[in-house]
Amino acid sequence: MTITRFMPPHRILMGPGPSDISPQVLQALSRPTIGHLDPLFIGMMDELKQLLKYAFQTENEFTIALSAPGSAGMEACFVNLIEAGDKVIVCRNGVFGERMRENVVRAGGQAITVDDEWGSPVSVAKVKQALIDHPEVKIVAFVHAETSTGALSDAQAIGTLAKEYGALTIVDAVTSLGGVPLKVDEWQLDAVYSGSQKCLSCTPGLAPLTFSAKAIEKIQNRRTPVQSWFLDQSLVLGYWSGEGKRSYHHTAPVNSLYALHEALLMLHQEGLENAWYRHQQMHEKLKTGLEKLGFTFVVDQAYRLPQLNAIYVPEGIDEANVRRHLLETYNLEIGAGLGVLAGKAWRIGLMGYGARQENVALCLRALEESMIE
Amino acid sequence: MTITRFMPPHRILMGPGPSDISPQVLQALSRPTIGHLDPLFIGMMDELKQLLKYAFQTENEFTIALSAPGSAGMEACFVNLIEAGDKVIVCRNGVFGERMRENVVRAGGQAITVDDEWGSPVSVAKVKQALIDHPEVKIVAFVHAETSTGALSDAQAIGTLAKEYGALTIVDAVTSLGGVPLKVDEWQLDAVYSGSQKCLSCTPGLAPLTFSAKAIEKIQNRRTPVQSWFLDQSLVLGYWSGEGKRSYHHTAPVNSLYALHEALLMLHQEGLENAWYRHQQMHEKLKTGLEKLGFTFVVDQAYRLPQLNAIYVPEGIDEANVRRHLLETYNLEIGAGLGVLAGKAWRIGLMGYGARQENVALCLRALEESMIE
Numbered sequence: 217m218t219i220t221r222f223m224p225p226h227r228i229l230m231g232p233g234p235s236d237i238s239p240q241v242l243q244a245l246s247r248p249t250i251g252h253l254d255p256l257f258i259g260m261m262d263e264l265k266q267l268l269k270y271a272f273q274t275e276n277e278f279t280i281a282l283s284a285p286g287s288a289g290m291e292a293c294f295v296n297l298i299e300a301g302d303k304v305i306v307c308r309n310g311v312f313g314e315r316m317r318e319n320v321v322r323a324g325g326q327a328i329t330v331d332d333e334w335g336s337p338v339s340v341a342k343v344k345q346a347l348i349d350h351p352e353v354k355i356v357a358f359v360h361a362e363t364s365t366g367a368l369s370d371a372q373a374i375g376t377l378a379k380e381y382g383a384l385t386i387v388d389a390v391t392s393l394g395g396v397p398l399k400v401d402e403w404q405l406d407a408v409y410s411g412s413q414k415c416l417s418c419t420p421g422l423a424p425l426t427f428s429a430k431a432i433e434k435i436q437n438r439r440t441p442v443q444s445w446f447l448d449q450s451l452v453l454g455y456w457s458g459e460g461k462r463s464y465h466h467t468a469p470v471n472s473l474y475a476l477h478e479a480l481l482m483l484h485q486e487g488l489e490n491a492w493y494r495h496q497q498m499h500e501k502l503k504t505g506l507e508k509l510g511f512t513f514v515v516d517q518a519y520r521l522p523q524l525n526a527i528y529v530p531e532g533i534d535e536a537n538v539r540r541h542l543l544e545t546y547n548l549e550i551g552a553g554l555g556v557l558a559g560k561a562w563r564i565g566l567m568g569y570g571a572r573q574e575n576v577a578l579c580l581r582a583l584e585e586s587m588i589e
Numbered sequence: 590m591t592i593t594r595f596m597p598p599h600r601i602l603m604g605p606g607p608s609d610i611s612p613q614v615l616q617a618l619s620r621p622t623i624g625h626l627d628p629l630f631i632g633m634m635d636e637l638k639q640l641l642k643y644a645f646q647t648e649n650e651f652t653i654a655l656s657a658p659g660s661a662g663m664e665a666c667f668v669n670l671i672e673a674g675d676k677v678i679v680c681r682n683g684v685f686g687e688r689m690r691e692n693v694v695r696a697g698g699q700a701i702t703v704d705d706e707w708g709s710p711v712s713v714a715k716v717k718q719a720l721i722d723h724p725e726v727k728i729v730a731f732v733h734a735e736t737s738t739g740a741l742s743d744a745q746a747i748g749t750l751a752k753e754y755g756a757l758t759i760v761d762a763v764t765s766l767g768g769v770p771l772k773v774d775e776w777q778l779d780a781v782y783s784g785s786q787k788c789l790s791c792t793p794g795l796a797p798l799t800f801s802a803k804a805i806e807k808i809q810n811r812r813t814p815v816q817s818w819f820l821d822q823s824l825v826l827g828y829w830s831g832e833g834k835r836s837y838h839h840t841a842p843v844n845s846l847y848a849l850h851e852a853l854l855m856l857h858q859e860g861l862e863n864a865w866y867r868h869q870q871m872h873e874k875l876k877t878g879l880e881k882l883g884f885t886f887v888v889d890q891a892y893r894l895p896q897l898n899a900i901y902v903p904e905g906i907d908e909a910n911v912r913r914h915l916l917e918t919y920n921l922e923i924g925a926g927l928g929v930l931a932g933k934a935w936r937i938g939l940m941g942y943g944a945r946q947e948n949v950a951l952c953l954r955a956l957e958e959s960m961i962e
Binding site for chain 1: 590592593594595596597598599600602604606607610615616617618619620621622623624625627628629630633636639640643656657658659660661663664668688691692694695696784786792793794814815816817818819837838839840841842843844845847850851854857916922927
């Protein structure tokens with residue numbers, strides 16, 4: 217075996233995530249590991265909860281970072297909140313809505329799907345109709361910001377609607393958290409998960425997660441145990457809170473949590489509103505440049521995510537070739553299309569620390585040069 | 590909110606894990622993040638698989654690092670290998686055997702428990718009797734190195750026995766991998782999981798995992814889908830292997846995998862046999878010192894783990910007070926007792942990079958001083 221130390225190059229990450237990471241966050245990651253039950257670590261976790269509450273705009277006591285990627289955050293919501301036979305409205309307008317449906321089925325639930333075109337937002341009217349048609353539904357699940365298309369759905373409207381019909385909401389905020397307004401308490405959302413590697417610009421591997429008091433109540437009144445031991449949040453709760461004594465559940469990913477603490481601290485220092493504004497500004501700049509180059513967007517302006525720009529690949533262009541060229545020549549990563557958009561679109565991310573002037577300028581120039589060659 | 594940057598002190602980690610981490614590994618952790626589908630990253634993953642095969646002593650094609658802690662590695666084995674109604678022999682001689690039983694039940698299986706005293710190894714004779722009594726059993730699950738007591742069980746004997754009776758094995762090698770001999774192929778073990786934060790001395794958060802061809806065959810012949818989407822290894826397989834094209838499953842914890850690559854490279858450079866020998870040597874030294882101080886071990890010499898030394902707290906000593914003193918005065922962490930040993934024992938880890946002369950010397954001296962004061 218002739219394996220040597222792995223020295224990655226410095227890539228500029230403008231795909232759908234992981235996003236560019238600030239040197240500060242990478243530095244935090246490599247600070248000395250301490251024990252997961254060390255009093256200093258417990259103190260850091262308490263701060264992390266406060267910072268997460270700020271990012272989510274919530275006072276939910278249960279606000280943590282799950283020790284696994286966003287997909288596990290999604291699964292945690294479903295396996296904790298639904299029991300065998302439960303009916304769940306699942307909105308599908310891209311890859312992640314379908315993944316939600318898959319989760320419902322695997323947890324023994326029944327999925328009632330509300331479908332919209334890829335690139336469109338979730339239709340609030342259709343959700344309302346589904347709630348009328350299925351009064352027994354107790355949960356509405358939808359994706360706030362579809363990473364596969366770049367469409368933003370109206371989480372506030374769906375949240376309010378669900379409450380009217382007495383249903384809880386499960387919300388995928390993987391790509392929205394930190395990039396566009398997300399107000400968990402004001403919008404009355406119940407179970408919201410995200411990922412560390414998008415607009416928070418932390419390393420991948422953690423899933424910020426918040427449950428409302430109503431969601432916790434539902435978990436506490438379950439008739440059957442959660443099918444997953446690792447994702448059973450009633451057990452995890454004993455580690456993330458509790459006066460004085462914390463009970464051991466699993467060994468927390470100590471260093472990754474240092475990095476998330478640092479990334480959230482940067483977000484807090486910048487201010488959420490400023491971060492949203494910066495994403496919007498960088499998007500405008502990118503958009504102007506892309507349109508000048510003749511590109512068209514997959515998603516209409518009205519519900520287009522600033523942090524994820526899906527554009528059609530021009531006819532006659534070998535899209536994989538262009539991406540390879542960008543990576544090899546400029547160390548620039550942009551994303552391929554996913555699902556029905558595979559081969560047809562590129563996804564350009566402007567997430568967190570990646571939403572900077574120099575990235576926009578490089579991306580435009582490199583794309584222009586690549587298309588000519 | 591007045592939260593500032595978190596600067597952890599440099600602790601000497603001699604508890605049950607996370608263990609001391611080499612500066613090299615921490616450095617690897619903070620290298621620039623690249624995309625989880627970047628060709629260079631895919632190349633790194635291929636090397637990682639080779640390094641993991643070496644550590645596990647296996648040629649199993651399915652040898653990966655799961656993107657979550659060891660507990661999720663445990664759950665991955667159970668949810669992939671058992672289906673509703675399946676009977677599983679679960680050996681319990683500490684905390685983690687009981688956690689295995691919990692996993693069997695939550696996956697819809699039926700657990701047949703084989704119990705041994707805490708501090709004793711799993712009785713091979715009892716396992717044999719259980720296999721005779723329950724010929725319909727298709728899986729035997731046991732913990733190779735019980736982290737809660739420091740007892741080593743005979744994985745080779747249990748593996749051979751299970752094969753004789755046509756059963757697969759699920760083996761917890763969280764604390765054994767890299768610290769004591771573990772030979773997956775030679776011992777005919779089928780599904781073996783570990784953790785990154787023990788004798789591999791990597792940061793916590795990853796679960797090395799290997800499945801034999803027989804285990805993969807069982808997964809491929811399932812009648813029902815795996816209840817977890819995130820842990821469904823038939824989906825994960827598409828990301829960790831496949832000629833040329835890798836399919837997206839979830840975003841891999843890129844930086845944590847850099848660190849594991851580095852930690853495994855260090856293990857390979859030292860050589861497995863040398864690492865095992867070093868753990869044994871450091872244990873001998875610690876043992877001599879501890880016995881001189883009057884301490885007695887929870888586990889008999891014959892099946893005592895060198896990397897996890899559980900000793901009884903002397904009568905009249907406030908154990909939490911001593912641990913606090915060690916932490917505050919010497920930045921030294923040792924572990925508390927877990928489960929039935931809570932308040933009665935300490936667990937001193939000599940794992941991976943932590944198994945060094947300077948750590949043994951410090952621990953003995955600090956314990957001696959603490960007991961006098």
